[in-house]
Amino acid sequence: xxxxxxxxxxxxxxxxxxxxxxxxxxxxxxxxxxxxxxxxxxxxxxxxxxxxxxxxxxxxxxxxxxxxxxxxxxxxxxxxxxxxxxxxxxxxxxxxxxxxxxxxxxxxxxxxxxxxxxxxxxxxxxxxxxxxxxxxxxxxxxxxxxxxxxxxxxxxxxxxxxxxxxxxxxxxxxxxxxxxxxxxxxxxxxxxxxxxxxxxxxxxxxxxxxxxxxxxxxxxxxxxxxxxxxxxxxxxxxxxxxxxxxxxxxxxxxxxxxxxxxxxxxxxxxxxxxxxxxxxxxxxxxxxxxxxxxxxxxxxxxxxxxxxxxxxxxxxxxxxxxxxxxxxxxxxxxxxxxxxxxxxxxxxxxxxxxxxxxxxxxxxxxxxxxxxxxxxxxxxxxxxxxxxxxxxxxxxxxxxxxxxxxxxxxxxxxxxxxxxxxxxxxxxxxxxxxxxxxxxxxxxxxxxxxxxxxxxxxxxxxxxxxxxxxxxxxxxxxxxxxxxxxxxxxxxxxxxxxxxxxxxxxxxxxxxxxxxxxxxxxxxxxxxxxxxxxxxxxxxxxxxxxxxxxxxxxxxxxxxxxxxx
Amino acid sequence: xxxxxxxxxxxxxxxxxxxxxxxxxxxxxxxxxxxxxxxxxxxxxxxxxxxxxxxxxxxxxxxxxxxxxxxxxxxxxxxxxxxxxxxxxxxxxxxxxxxxxxxxxxxxxxxxxxxxxxxxxxxxxxxxxxxxxxxxxxxxxxxxxxxxxxxxxxxxxxxx
Numbered sequence: 001x002x003x004x005x006x007x008x009x010x011x012x013x014x015x016x017x018x019x020x021x022x023x024x025x026x027x028x029x030x031x032x033x034x035x036x037x038x039x040x041x042x043x044x045x046x047x048x049x050x051x052x053x054x055x056x057x058x059x060x061x062x063x064x065x066x067x068x069x070x071x072x073x074x075x076x077x078x079x080x081x082x083x084x085x086x087x088x089x090x091x092x093x094x095x096x097x098x099x100x101x102x103x104x105x106x107x108x109x110x111x112x113x114x115x116x117x118x119x120x121x122x123x124x125x126x127x128x129x130x131x132x133x134x135x136x137x138x139x140x141x142x143x144x145x146x147x148x149x150x151x152x153x154x155x156x157x158x159x160x161x162x163x164x165x166x167x168x169x170x171x172x173x174x175x176x177x178x179x180x181x182x183x184x185x186x187x188x189x190x191x192x193x194x195x196x197x198x199x200x201x202x203x204x205x206x207x208x209x210x211x212x213x214x215x216x217x218x219x220x221x222x223x224x225x226x227x228x229x230x231x232x233x234x235x236x237x238x239x240x241x242x243x244x245x246x247x248x249x250x251x252x253x254x255x256x257x258x259x260x261x262x263x264x265x266x267x268x269x270x271x272x273x274x275x276x277x278x279x280x281x282x283x284x285x286x287x288x289x290x291x292x293x294x295x296x297x298x299x300x301x302x303x304x305x306x307x308x309x310x311x312x313x314x315x316x317x318x319x320x321x322x323x324x325x326x327x328x329x330x331x332x333x334x335x336x337x338x339x340x341x342x343x344x345x346x347x348x349x350x351x352x353x354x355x356x357x358x359x360x361x362x363x364x365x366x367x368x369x370x371x372x373x374x375x376x377x378x379x380x381x382x383x384x385x386x387x388x389x390x391x392x393x394x395x396x397x398x399x400x401x402x403x404x405x406x407x408x409x410x411x412x413x414x415x416x417x418x419x420x421x422x423x424x425x426x427x428x429x430x431x432x433x434x435x436x437x438x439x440x441x442x443x444x445x446x447x448x449x450x451x452x453x454x455x456x457x458x459x460x461x462x463x464x465x466x467x468x469x470x471x472x473x474x475x476x477x478x479x480x481x482x483x484x485x486x487x488x489x490x491x492x493x494x495x496x497x498x499x500x501x502x503x504x505x506x507x508x509x510x511x512x513x514x515x516x517x518x519x520x521x522x523x524x525x526x527x528x529x530x531x532x533x534x535x536x537x538x539x540x541x542x543x544x545x546x547x548x549x550x551x552x553x554x555x556x557x558x559x560x561x562x563x564x565x
Numbered sequence: 566x567x568x569x570x571x572x573x574x575x576x577x578x579x580x581x582x583x584x585x586x587x588x589x590x591x592x593x594x595x596x597x598x599x600x601x602x603x604x605x606x607x608x609x610x611x612x613x614x615x616x617x618x619x620x621x622x623x624x625x626x627x628x629x630x631x632x633x634x635x636x637x638x639x640x641x642x643x644x645x646x647x648x649x650x651x652x653x654x655x656x657x658x659x660x661x662x663x664x665x666x667x668x669x670x671x672x673x674x675x676x677x678x679x680x681x682x683x684x685x686x687x688x689x690x691x692x693x694x695x696x697x698x699x700x701x702x703x704x705x706x707x708x709x710x711x712x713x714x715x716x717x718x719x720x721x722x723x724x725x
Contacts, residue, residue, distance in 0.1 A: 121583060122590045126633040129579075146633060180575065180636050304627040307620065 001171070005136055005164040006035035009097075012140040013041060015173055018068050020044060020059060020434050022052035026072020027112065028161040029099030033070075044434060044463055046427065047455040049076050053083025054424050054453070055431030057092050058391060058414040062435035064217060065093065066147045072099040074112030077158075078119065082421055084154045085123040089418025090238060091215060093152035095143050102162040103131055117158050125153030130160065133168040145176045150183030151302040152215055183301060187318035187326050195273075195297045195314045196330045200337070202271035202295075204349045205231045208254065208283075211238030211417065212276015212300060212320045214410045219243060221324035222275060228331055230343045232353055234262040236277050237402055238417040245406035246386075251353070252362065252406075255283040256553045257399040260360035263551070263559040265353050266291050274298040276320040279309040280418070289558030299323045360551070360564055362403055369519045373397070373472040373543045376523055377404035380442060380470060383527050388440040389432045391415065393425040393449030395479035397472050399549040401444040423452025429467040430460050440468070440531065447473040447500055457510035460536040468530045469538045471503055474545045482548045486563070503540040512536035567596070568622050569648060569718045572611040572629055573637040576602050580634045584611065587632065593617065593625050597650075597715030608636065612717045641718045648718040651690045653678070654700070657707030658685045666706060673699045684709060 003011075009032060013021070022044045025033045036043050046052040052069040060067030067087075071080055077098040087094045101110040117129045126146050128139045136159075143155040199205060213222050219242045226233050226249050233243040234254040243250055251262035266272060272294040277283070284290040290310060298305070298312040299320055306315040316323050331337050364374040377400050380388070390405050391414040392398040398415055407413050414432055416424035429443040443450075450471055460467055472478075477495040484492050504514030513535050517526040523541065530537040551562040574580050581600060588595050593615060600611040615625060622640065629638045658666045663685075670677060670687050673695065679686035689699050693716060700708070 117579065118582070121579070121586050178633075181633050302631070304624065304631050308624060311620075 001169070002167045003170050004035075005133060005159075005166055005168045006031045008137050008168050008170045009140060009159070009164070010035050010039050010041070011170065012137055013068065014039065016141075016144045017065065021068040021070055022046055022055040022059070022431065023070035024049050024052055024072065024076060026074075026076045026099055028101060029070065029072045029076075029159070029164065031161075031164050032097075032099075032159070042434075043070065044430070044459065046459050048453065049079035050083050050423065051427035051430075051453050051456045051459065053080045053087065053094070053096060054416075054421070054427035055434070056094055056096070057083060057087045057090075058428035058431035059435045060093050061414050062389065062411055062432045064411065066144055067092070067094045067431065068097070069094070070097045072112065073101055073116075074114045076112075077114055077116035081119060081123065082419070084120055084156065086416045086419040086421045086424060087154040088123045088125065090211060090416065091152050092154065093147040094154040095147050096154060096156045098156060098158050099164075100129065100158045100160040103160045104162070106160065116156065120156045123154075124156050127156035127158070129158040130163050133163050133166050136163055136168045137170055141173060141176060142178070145178075146181065150181070184317050185301070185319040185322050187299070187316050187323040189326070191314060191316045192323065192326045192330055195316060196327055198271060198295060198297060198314060199229060199231075199273065200342075203345070204269045205229075205271040205273060205346070206251070206265050206269040207231050207233040208236070208266065208272055208274045208277055209233055209239040209242045210236040210275065210277025213239055213242035216276060216301075216320040217410070218276075218321035218324050219410045221321055221328060223247075224328050225324055228328065228339060230346045230350065231273070232265060232350065234258070234266060236280070236283055236417070237415060239277065240402055240413045241407035241410045244408040246408055253402055255280075255559065256285065256555075257403065257549050257551065258559075259362055259403075260551050260562060260564065261353055261356035263553070263562060264356045266294075267558070267560050268352075269294045272296045274300075275324065276300060278305045281309075284309060285553045285557055285559040289560070364547070365565075367544060369521070371517060371520050371523060371541055371543045373400045373474075373541070373547055374404050375520065376470060376472060376541050376543070377401055377444065379523055379527055380444070381405045383524070383531060384440050384442070388412070388442050389414070389436060391425040391428040391432060391441065391443045393443070393445045393452075394420045394422045395446050395449060395477065396482065396547075396549050397444050397446040397449065397478075399479075400472065403549075405444075422449035426450060426453050426467075426469060427456050427459075429469070430456060430463070430465050433465040433467050434463065441465075442468045442470055445469050445471045446478060447471050447475060447503070448477045448497055451501075454506070457507065457512055457536065461511050465536060466534050467536055469536075471538060471540050472543050473500075473503070473540055474543050474547065475500060476545065478547075479549070481546070485546065485548070487554070503538050507536070507538040510536075512538060514538045514540065516540040516542065518542045566618070567614065567616050567642065568640055569642045569646065569716060570613045570615065570626065570629070571639045571641050571718060572613065572635060573603070574609050574611060574632075575634040575636065576607050576609040577634060580609070581611070583632050583634060584613075584629065587628055588615075591624070591628065593621065599715040599717050612715070614716050639720070641720050645721040646718050647721060648692050648716050649690055650693055650696050650716045651688065651714045652696050652700070653686060653688055653712045654703060654708055655679075655684050655686045655710040656703050657683065657709060659683055662706050666703070669699070669702055675699070
């Protein structure tokens with residue numbers, strides 16, 4: 001069957017279950033916007049293309065499906081690159097459609113032409129330039145398939161104007177089978193048995209859970225394994241919520257700004273069970289000193305993650321859900337496995353960890369009436385009963401949110417973990433709110449990073465997204481300032497934000513609500529007021545200017561060499 | 566250590582740049598690279614010579630395999646293999662050296678493919694060591710231009 005390209009694209013989107021997408025129009029992509037307008041798909045008009053991609057990223061994370069963004073050629077396309085790179089680092093399923101000049105003009109330096117396929121090649125899972133109109137439909141289906149299967153990631157589809165406007169072949173969907181791409185889901189039973197036997201032998205095991213747990217929806221299986229075997233769980237920034245943060249086996253986050261006890265536990269462990277994590281430098285610190293006495297089991301769907309940074313003793317290439325299920329079943333059918341005995345065996349280890357927990361719990365020093373950022377996050381947790389979806393910008397705000405909002409559920413914490421994009425949190429909050437209209441969505445922001453995508457206040461207002469922005473305002477680029485304080489003799493080069501907008505007035509200028517707290521006593525009333533308000537709200541918390549994020553492992557140091565205050 | 570890796574990939578625009586981009590982006594090095602289509606015009610074979618310790622070579626093969634357009638990756642140098650490279654050399658050949666150049670080429674089983682009053686262009690094939698040897702011998706006589714193909718390689722068939 002033949003139809004217009006734009007119609008075929010919309011049909012494909014509907015077929016993929018797309019309900020909401022995020023975009024910004026332009027000359028070469030008008031036809032597709034026109035066609036979308038006639039469909040039931042909501043196309044959220046952002047105010048900057050970067051925001052469209054971050055919003056699609058968070059939308060996908062909340063929904064557990066592929067996020068979709070649509071932009072025009074040239075600058076529209078290049079503006080998406082940061083968002084795509086972030087999604088790539090965090091393995092977020094996403095399809096980004098970019099407009100392109102007509103095929104006859106490609107390579108001619110046409111108006112708003114850019115080689116976006118060349119530009120995004122290193123930061124996408126795959127990308128396509130649709131040159132043959134008859135391949136359009138298959139390519140779109142393949143793009144969604146690649147984005148959501150295996151280790152998920154962003155896929156770019158570049159759409160020349162003549163392909164969108166011209167006639168294309170439309171075929172009925174059929175199951176996709178690719179010759180060259182077949183991710184491994186099922187674990188090797190031999191490896192599972194080997195791993196499980198090693199777990200039974202271990203006296204000081206630790207689970208190190210990453211974003212893969214959340215992407216594969218395997219928090220339940222992980223919780224089952226941890227509680228069955230009484231093994232403590234440390235989580236990466238991307239893994240928060242993969243295991244309940246308030247559970248007694250939770251060690252919270254590990255790594256550079258992880259808890260004292262998680263880093264101690266990992267470095268003293270005799271067995272590290274990495275689940276959907278990739279041994280990022282922010283987790284390992286100095287590589288030679290990372291878990292030096294531990295055997296390492298590593299479950300990951302991506303073979304390249306295994307033994308990339310740290311040598312792995314027992315690799316399991318599989319989807320976390322399949323692997324964890326197989327491990328749980330393995331223990332279930334072992335006659336000589338006794339949960340009580342196992343609990344008893346690990347009791348000394350857990351009490352050792354408890355000592356570390358008591359010695360250096362996560363905390364901060366109160367200073368009279370001055371607002372401490374950690375206090376704000378704690379109150380956000382308390383007043384939302386820990387059930388809000390939290391997005392963050394990047395820097396101190398991100399770390400305080402990760403440390404003090406104890407995430408109990410997966411898909412409730414969205415942050416740009418790998419790339420570390422300032423300006424991620426606010427558009428992500430909009431995306432999250434579009435995916436979960438009934439949830440409270442809060443962007444924990446800094447006064448620096450919120451300004452990187454502040455224009456999205458208009459988007460939030462236009463689509464009636466009642467997202468709450470909690471600005472932890474110290475009038476500094478706080479994380480860099482903290483490094484300067486510690487390692488550069490307090491030379492605050494380029495980090496003092498001397499001029500800043502009045503965030504309350506700024507909110508009001510967009511028709512949103514602005515609230516401010518300058519004293520500790522005002523924090524709770526401001527949060528309560530914000531949560532009551534069915535509108536976009538900026539809460540401007542004027543916090544202790546030079547508060548730092550601790551513990552902190554200085555870059556390149558061993559994770560046991562934490563600065564505690 | 567030197568490794569020769571053979572990669573089968575889909576013969577589509579941009580695929581080669583996915584491979585080379587992977588190498589530059591991840592800081593792997595390419596010593597030589599040679600690519601052309603196979604019997605199946607939809608599939609290309611790329612032979613790549615690289616260096617690295619075991620961990621790096623493991624990453625290289627895994628990362629190559631992760632590329633969506635890559636069909637198969639084999640580290641040929643893991644087992645017995647034959648490798649060949651071809652070189653075209655324009656060497657100075659004036660009256661007093663013409664005979665000597667011809668003798669050298671003959672020893673290396675090369676061929677003269679172009680003749681001018683003052684030079685020969687010669688073609689030589691062989692493993693890298695042979696190419697290196699012939700270059701070393703011809704250099705003192707005067708090499709004017711040199712073009713090499715890079716290595717291609719094939720695993721030896723099982724003998725029994």
